[in-house]
Amino acid sequence: MNRQAAADNPIRRNRGGSDVLRLFVTYLALALVDAFALYLIYVFAADGVIELAVAVGVVTVGVNIINLRQGLYALRWIAPALSLMVLMVVYPIVYTVYVSFTNFGDGNLLTKQQVIRILSQETYLPEGGQVYAWAIYANAAGDYALWLTDRNAGDRYYFATLGEFEAVESVAAGADLPAEYRGYQLLGRREALQAAREAEELGFGTADQPIGIAGRREAGEFAQRLVYQPETDAILDMETGSLYRAVYEYGRDETTGEPYQTGQFVNDQGDTLRTGFRAGIGTQNFISFIDNDEIRGPLIRIFLWTIGFSLASVFTTFALGLFFALIMQNQRIPLRKAFRTLLIIPWAIPGLISVAVWRGMLNENLGVVSNIIRAFGLEPPPFFIDPGWAKLGILLVNLWLGYPYFMLVCSGALAAIPTDMYEAAEVDGAGWWRKFRDLTLPLLLVAVGPLLIASFTFNFNNFTIIEAYDEGGPPMKEAGNLPAGHTDILISYAFRLAFGSGRGSDFGLASAITIVIFAMVACVTLLQYRLTKGWEETSENV
Amino acid sequence: MKLAKLCLILAILLMASAFVVSAQDDGLVVWADEAHAPVVEEIAAQFTADFDIPVVVHEIGFGDIRDQFKTAAPAGEGPDVLMGPHDWLGEMAVNGLLAEIDITDIVDQFLPSAVAAFVYEGVQYGMPTSAENVGFLRNTDLVPDNPATWDDVRDISESLQASGDAQYGFIMFDNNPYHFFPLQTAFGGYVFGLTEAGYDPNDVGIDSEGSIAAAAYLEAYGTDGLMPTGIDYEVMHSMFESGDAAMIITGPWAIPRILESGVNFEVASIPAGPGGAGKPFLGVWGFMISAFSENKLAAETFVLDYVGTPEGIESLYSASPRPAAMIEVREAMEDELTVGFANAGVEGLAMPAIPEMSSVWSAWGNAMELVRTGELDAETAFSNAGEQIRSLLADE
Numbered sequence: 001m002n003r004q005a006a007a008d009n010p011i012r013r014n015r016g017g018s019d020v021l022r023l024f025v026t027y028l029a030l031a032l033v034d035a036f037a038l039y040l041i042y043v044f045a046a047d048g049v050i051e052l053a054v055a056v057g058v059v060t061v062g063v064n065i066i067n068l069r070q071g072l073y074a075l076r077w078i079a080p081a082l083s084l085m086v087l088m089v090v091y092p093i094v095y096t097v098y099v100s101f102t103n104f105g106d107g108n109l110l111t112k113q114q115v116i117r118i119l120s121q122e123t124y125l126p127e128g129g130q131v132y133a134w135a136i137y138a139n140a141a142g143d144y145a146l147w148l149t150d151r152n153a154g155d156r157y158y159f160a161t162l163g164e165f166e167a168v169e170s171v172a173a174g175a176d177l178p179a180e181y182r183g184y185q186l187l188g189r190r191e192a193l194q195a196a197r198e199a200e201e202l203g204f205g206t207a208d209q210p211i212g213i214a215g216r217r218e219a220g221e222f223a224q225r226l227v228y229q230p231e232t233d234a235i236l237d238m239e240t241g242s243l244y245r246a247v248y249e250y251g252r253d254e255t256t257g258e259p260y261q262t263g264q265f266v267n268d269q270g271d272t273l274r275t276g277f278r279a280g281i282g283t284q285n286f287i288s289f290i291d292n293d294e295i296r297g298p299l300i301r302i303f304l305w306t307i308g309f310s311l312a313s314v315f316t317t318f319a320l321g322l323f324f325a326l327i328m329q330n331q332r333i334p335l336r337k338a339f340r341t342l343l344i345i346p347w348a349i350p351g352l353i354s355v356a357v358w359r360g361m362l363n364e365n366l367g368v369v370s371n372i373i374r375a376f377g378l379e380p381p382p383f384f385i386d387p388g389w390a391k392l393g394i395l396l397v398n399l400w401l402g403y404p405y406f407m408l409v410c411s412g413a414l415a416a417i418p419t420d421m422y423e424a425a426e427v428d429g430a431g432w433w434r435k436f437r438d439l440t441l442p443l444l445l446v447a448v449g450p451l452l453i454a455s456f457t458f459n460f461n462n463f464t465i466i467e468a469y470d471e472g473g474p475p476m477k478e479a480g481n482l483p484a485g486h487t488d489i490l491i492s493y494a495f496r497l498a499f500g501s502g503r504g505s506d507f508g509l510a511s512a513i514t515i516v517i518f519a520m521v522a523c524v525t526l527l528q529y530r531l532t533k534g535w536e537e538t539s540e541n542v
Numbered sequence: 543m544k545l546a547k548l549c550l551i552l553a554i555l556l557m558a559s560a561f562v563v564s565a566q567d568d569g570l571v572v573w574a575d576e577a578h579a580p581v582v583e584e585i586a587a588q589f590t591a592d593f594d595i596p597v598v599v600h601e602i603g604f605g606d607i608r609d610q611f612k613t614a615a616p617a618g619e620g621p622d623v624l625m626g627p628h629d630w631l632g633e634m635a636v637n638g639l640l641a642e643i644d645i646t647d648i649v650d651q652f653l654p655s656a657v658a659a660f661v662y663e664g665v666q667y668g669m670p671t672s673a674e675n676v677g678f679l680r681n682t683d684l685v686p687d688n689p690a691t692w693d694d695v696r697d698i699s700e701s702l703q704a705s706g707d708a709q710y711g712f713i714m715f716d717n718n719p720y721h722f723f724p725l726q727t728a729f730g731g732y733v734f735g736l737t738e739a740g741y742d743p744n745d746v747g748i749d750s751e752g753s754i755a756a757a758a759y760l761e762a763y764g765t766d767g768l769m770p771t772g773i774d775y776e777v778m779h780s781m782f783e784s785g786d787a788a789m790i791i792t793g794p795w796a797i798p799r800i801l802e803s804g805v806n807f808e809v810a811s812i813p814a815g816p817g818g819a820g821k822p823f824l825g826v827w828g829f830m831i832s833a834f835s836e837n838k839l840a841a842e843t844f845v846l847d848y849v850g851t852p853e854g855i856e857s858l859y860s861a862s863p864r865p866a867a868m869i870e871v872r873e874a875m876e877d878e879l880t881v882g883f884a885n886a887g888v889e890g891l892a893m894p895a896i897p898e899m900s901s902v903w904s905a906w907g908n909a910m911e912l913v914r915t916g917e918l919d920a921e922t923a924f925s926n927a928g929e930q931i932r933s934l935l936a937d938e
Binding site: 046047049106107109110111114115118119121189190193194196197200213215216217218274275360363364365366382383384385386473474475483496 | 774780840843
């Protein structure tokens, strides 16, 4: 926006009373947005999700600049859409790319700080250490003390304050706990829990006899077992003296050739602590996807089926939709509107429900379809067992789900074709097929072409129907080690690979595969745009 | 203009701090599924009355708890206490999300197998509340006496089909190892070798002689026309409820729908085979404490002193009739069907909770399906599955 435009800005142009109000309202709204953003940043940062905090920060700064700089006045109206786009589209893409270079997944779910925090909660009893049952006391000043019972020594009593530890002589072993001792009152059950929570942080006893609360029942000379040492970036096990170093790099052991585990605390014996942390592992996820014969093996077949499934789905839904649209154009059909409404119903019913109904109808033993076939004395096809029939079944279901969309779209597009063209064609002596092939179809494709591509892309990633129909089954026996099925498409295979193998979820590998699939879909889409150029030329010629 | 900007900044800071202050809270948060949440809330009310510590019980769909916990706990938004089945344990423990829980005081009151189910790598991560398992259901109009062995099952199925009293005798899921496991153990098969320290992942038994024998039994049973293919959960139950099938293996969760169908049935122990009694998997439910809990003492007190009492377990049992894991409550159960399931589970084995279990299930289920559909014979399919699982575990 240039200076002239900025000068036209209503706020600049007129400094009347109503504009002060407008300015005030703008600032107030902005202040509210900023305050909320600050709160979000605070929450995200406190939870350790720094990436998201930064993303929110960037968006907020952007929104402020847009609203405070006069020159960017016009951008104001698209700022909400822009911010949402950054947060909901750009950020997830960036994050997916980032995750694909890490080992994020089960076993490496937490950040290093979180792992250290959790591990540092572990305690151990040093050799010769005593364990006591405890009760908590408090004095008038609010200091706490512990009454300790040594169960092994015939319920002998001890008393520990902050800095003192003494054997209790005045109360016989095994007797009831005194309500008051040395100015400290025994706390009731209700207060004790709250007090113990506060006292948990404190160290009772002396340097020689440290006493800590280790649980609901136990107190004693417990000490922290796993201590993180920032200078060596390692965790020392105080009990065994073993040092666990943080390992980040992906690599192989020079002597054994075994791959290192990344994002783990590992000691010299190769033992790891109970949970790992997130770490960058470079392109390892991509390498293991591309380099691994086992993962790649069924990939070719699945890729071909994905293409086949998408093409067949688009073609059948479009053909049937167009067929109905052409029929519905015929004015002579009675109850045209009612039929058209009925034909749209499959589209109005939630897809998951339709798929579930179809599953039931096609079922080999109980399904309606199977029973009808059986009534004719034929053996019903194994729709969920035989790979070929399973593929046919899924195309059938997808046809049912998809044709109303194309029927609607085609009806609209057909109505837009001028009727005088057909009259001209008839004058030239064209039959219905000539008219359809040379007039209707080319003109229709101009409008519907992009939608066909969209439909192809949608079906290329139509995870829902695959998962709802038969979860990719029947299993591909050639896949061996891998959870691949005959009706799996790329996206459902990726889902199974990432979330159904090894230790539950492996977000890093899943992200890497998603990026590879994204690249594949992008290539296919680009190819299709080339194709549509042909249609555009057709439209220019008419 | 300067003044306005100053006001702007002040307003922002003031409001942000208001948000931050309001975000502080103190007390316990408990996550439970829809069936248990109302009862947990009642137990929590008692706890709050005694300790003046507020407890918020969030009702979260059973299918969502595990994933949401994995996301929320590290972010500091998770619960202090959560309820769930023990097969979540491996996945959660390997991520360091659970805190150890000391139940030595009350351990004697629980079924040892249920307690053991909440041990992962030698650490107790939960207190069991119920232990459920599948049992052998038969239509008493068609099969008056419970078959003692799997040979009997076959004989009964053959005579039912021959006489035309029922379309099929015993039928089973195509690809569900959980329902197949009791048959597998009856033939002497196993999934992982059992040692004193729990399951041994190095001893995979999917392709053991007994497992293959069980698969071969199923294969022959199918090829002889005693059972159709294409059976899933829905089909299996519909056929049993309509009297088309006389015997199935299922769990307590299916009881309401079977009762509704009006079919006369009984729950009994799994028939025996050459390997002894059929041992179902025990699915143990219990309470776990988050490693991220800021108030573990209170959480432990709530779980052990309020839930882990005969009254607490009893009220959970009344809300969701799964056989209780506390011996006292279990023995007092009167419902015939629940007792039937409890008897079937006497020799039950805790489901392995290693994180790789999801892959084990899928390899195992695929092997079953390949056998049932006739793609592969029992020996090849189960040998392959055994190899798959072995190489999968070796990858880790």
